Amino acid sequence: MALPRDLVDIRTIYHEAAVPDFPRGRAILDRFPQAERILVPSHWNIPTLHGNAGAVEDWVRIKRSTLVLGVKKGLAMRPNGRSAHFIAPSTSNGCAMACAYCYVPRRKGFANPISLFVNVDTVCAAIRRHAERQGPLPEPDTIDPERWVYDIGENGDLSVDAMLCDNVRDLVALFRDLPNAKGSFATKAVNRDLLAYEPRGKTRIRFSLMPERIARVVDVRTSPISERIAAIDDFVAAGYEVHLNYSPVILYEGWEADWAELFAQVDNRIGPAAKAQLKAEIIMLTHNADLHEVNLGWHPKAEDLLWRPDIQEAKRSEGGGANLRYRSGWKGRWLARFKALLAERMPYCTVRYAF
Structure with a gap:
């Protein structure tokens, strides 16, 4: 795929x-012979990128022009139980896109361009060994009925990673040949090169959706919502299992009308094959105090939607971060309203989990 220069134009490689x-x-x-190469001791600790407060001013430029390459060390499979049974070792970290609510900057500091791990064979071998030890899925569950x-x-975001190298192609090929396992990833980008990867039903793509007018503010540098919806039928026809992530659900005056409009748009634009296999995840917004401060440095308009202490409450994360989520009690009521609206407009779209 020819790289979209407004998204990725690599000038510096650490x-x-x-x-x-x-x-x-x-x-x-x-692939990037013109890029300046800078040797670093660790992909994770690059002072000019990670923890550099001054990088906020160059947030988008860094994402477009900088690439980090490293070797993946940790190969453990982490139990999940929500979107997947296990979190596999990542073949990348960071993103060229710049969603204002993204949690990765909380861990990496003020800039998080794409880091690609070049030992994808090692990662694939670890996944294969783990899957072989698991044997068959004992019984159907909310994650998957068979695998x-x-x-x-x-x-x-693997759709963007696939514009830079063949790591994603290798992962799709791995799961194609594993009888008891399936790969899964969420995406906010449409990369039609993936249509030629022949997943044969063994890779699940979760297209993240939200109302278009809100996405234009917080889903920075991503594929338009209409383009993501338009891709659903094509990815189903290419052999992918396609689910939807309604994520994050951001609350504001008029949110119900906007989501009803989105559900109608999806319902009108996808065909019977997509509807027959469609399932969804619902993830209510969780924000973070440190990320709020970062966003004020480059995209304060997004914080008008994300930072709502009048309807949010503090929650200490497992990692010790100061997170904000919608207030307990009220969050449950709003989530119930969301699920009822979805059931009314798209009754065939089963909710796998809501969070």
């Missing part, structure tokens, strides 16, 4: 010393 030792590392470096599901895109 890389660990071992990167050229891997075929995938050499392929990526060769163990591995989330392969927790810390990035």
Whole structure:
């Protein structure tokens, strides 16, 4: 795929010393011969990117022009139980897109361009060994009726990663051949190159959706909502299982009317094959005090929607961060209203989990 220059135009590559030792590392470096190469001891600790408050002013430029290459060290599979049975080791971290509510900047500091891991063969081998040890799925559950599901895109967007290298193609091929396992990732980008990957029903793509007028404010540098909806039928026809992420659900005056309009748009634009297999996840917004401060430095308009202490309450995260979520009690009522609205407009769209 020709890289969209407004999304990715790589000018600087930070890389660990071992990167050229891997075929995938050499392929990526060769793809961007004009880029300045900067050797770093660790993909995770780059002072000019991570924790550099001054980088807020260059938030979008860094995402478009900077790439980080490293070798994935941790290969553990983490139990999940919500969107997937297990979180697989990531083949990337960070993103070229800039959604204002993204949790990754909370961990990485003020800039989080794409980091790609070049030892994808090692990651695939670890997933294969783990799946073989699991054996068959004992019984159907809310995650999947037949197979163990591995989330392969927790810390990035694989549709964009696939514009830069073949890691995603390799992951789709891995699951195509695993009899008891399925890969899954959420995306806010439409990359039609993925239609040729032949998933044969073994990769689940979760297109994230929200009302278009809100997405124009908070889903920065992503594919338009209408484009994501238009891609659903094509990805189903190409052999993907396609689910929807209604995520994040942001509350504001008029949210119900906007979501009703979105449900009608989806219902009118997808065909019987997509509807027959469609399921969804609902994720209410969780915000973060540190991210709020970061956003004020580059996109304060988004905070008018995201930072609502009048209807939010503090919640300490497992990692010790100061998060904000919609107030207990009220959140449950709003979620119930959302689910009722979805059931009324799209009764065939089963909710796998709501959070």
